[in-house]
Amino acid sequence: xxxxxxxxxxxxxxxxxxxxxxxxxxxxxxxxxxxxxxxxxxxxxxxxxxxxxxxxxxxxxxxxxxxxxxxxxxxxxxxxxxxxxxxxxxxxxxxxxxxxxxxxxxxxxx
Amino acid sequence: xxxxxxxxxxxxxxxxxxxxxxxxxxxxxxxxxxxxxxxxxxxxxxxxxxxxxxxxxxxxxxxxxxxxxxxxxxxxxxxxxxxxxxxxxxxxxxxxxxxxxxxxxxxxxxxxx
Numbered sequence: 001x002x003x004x005x006x007x008x009x010x011x012x013x014x015x016x017x018x019x020x021x022x023x024x025x026x027x028x029x030x031x032x033x034x035x036x037x038x039x040x041x042x043x044x045x046x047x048x049x050x051x052x053x054x055x056x057x058x059x060x061x062x063x064x065x066x067x068x069x070x071x072x073x074x075x076x077x078x079x080x081x082x083x084x085x086x087x088x089x090x091x092x093x094x095x096x097x098x099x100x101x102x103x104x105x106x107x108x109x110x
Numbered sequence: 111x112x113x114x115x116x117x118x119x120x121x122x123x124x125x126x127x128x129x130x131x132x133x134x135x136x137x138x139x140x141x142x143x144x145x146x147x148x149x150x151x152x153x154x155x156x157x158x159x160x161x162x163x164x165x166x167x168x169x170x171x172x173x174x175x176x177x178x179x180x181x182x183x184x185x186x187x188x189x190x191x192x193x194x195x196x197x198x199x200x201x202x203x204x205x206x207x208x209x210x211x212x213x214x215x216x217x218x219x220x221x222x223x
Contacts, residue, residue: 002152030209041201041214042153081119094208097143097166100153107173 001026003090005101012108017076020104022088024069031064031071032089032098035082042087045073078108112136116202118195122221123192131187131218135204142185143205143212148198156200159185160208161200192222 003024010018022031030049033040033056046056048064048071056062061074073099075082089098116135123129135142144156155169159179169178174192179185189196199219203212 032212034214041216044211044213047209048210055211089153096167097155097158098153099155099211100145102152 001092001099003087003088003099003101005086005104007104008102009105010107012078012082012106014078014080014108015064015110016078016108017074018078018106019105020073020075020086022071022073022090022101024090026069026090026092028064028066028069028090028092029094030091031062032091033060033062033071033073034087034089034100035084036087036103042105045086062078078106080108080110082106083108114202114204114213116200116215118218118219119216120219120221122223124223125194126191128188128190129192129220131189131200131202131220133185133187133202133204133215135183135185135202136206136213137183139204139206139213140182141205141208141212142179144185144187145201145203145204146198147201147217153201156187189220192220194222196220197222 033045036042064071085103089100141159142159145153157177158166176192177187199217199218203214205212
């Protein structure tokens with residue numbers, strides 16, 4: 001049931017864009033995105049709910065294709081601070097019991 | 111408190127000993143979660159508390175693991191007869207409702223020697 005994230009890792013230069021994908025084989029109620037820096041706790045980025053509602057930060061954008069059970073996180077004009085491991089968590093029932101993907105390591109170079 | 115608080119931050123224990131890990135969620139948050147993160151790995155769901163409902167224990171890896179949440183607030187994760195494979199960072203998170211963002215604590219790094 002673990003969602004599949006792609007790519008596993010990506011290296012960018014400052015200012016470049018990236019897309020991180022998350023797909024599930026199960027019908028999803030919501031998709032949650034978190035970023036974790038080394039040695040730190042995961043930090044919330046965005047929630048995408050079935051039906052189109054989104055909760056998140058203004059500078060982060062994401063999409064949720066309910067039919068395909070896929071979500072994508074869009075990182076534009078990347079900054080050094082974007083570096084970290086990005087996790088998507090999928091929730092099947094609306095209870096926020098999240099099953100996380102293996103993560104995508106993002107590294108932004110100057 | 112301002113955020114989710116976990117204690118201890120680090121714990122080294124001998125194989126076979128029992129350990130208790132504590133989580134103090136954000137005041138007013140009804141949902142509380144425990145996750146485990148092994149070195150370089152993703153987040154593995156362990157257990158989920160929501161209000162006064164029976165907890166979802168489906169992620170506990172064995173009967174050596176148990177957790178309780180007293181008074182709808184503080185939670186304790188107990189690992190009995192610890193094994194080396196239990197070594198990981200144990201993360202607690204809480205959210206106001208099940209569909210709100212979850213705030214994670216800094217975790218407890220457990221090392222079983």
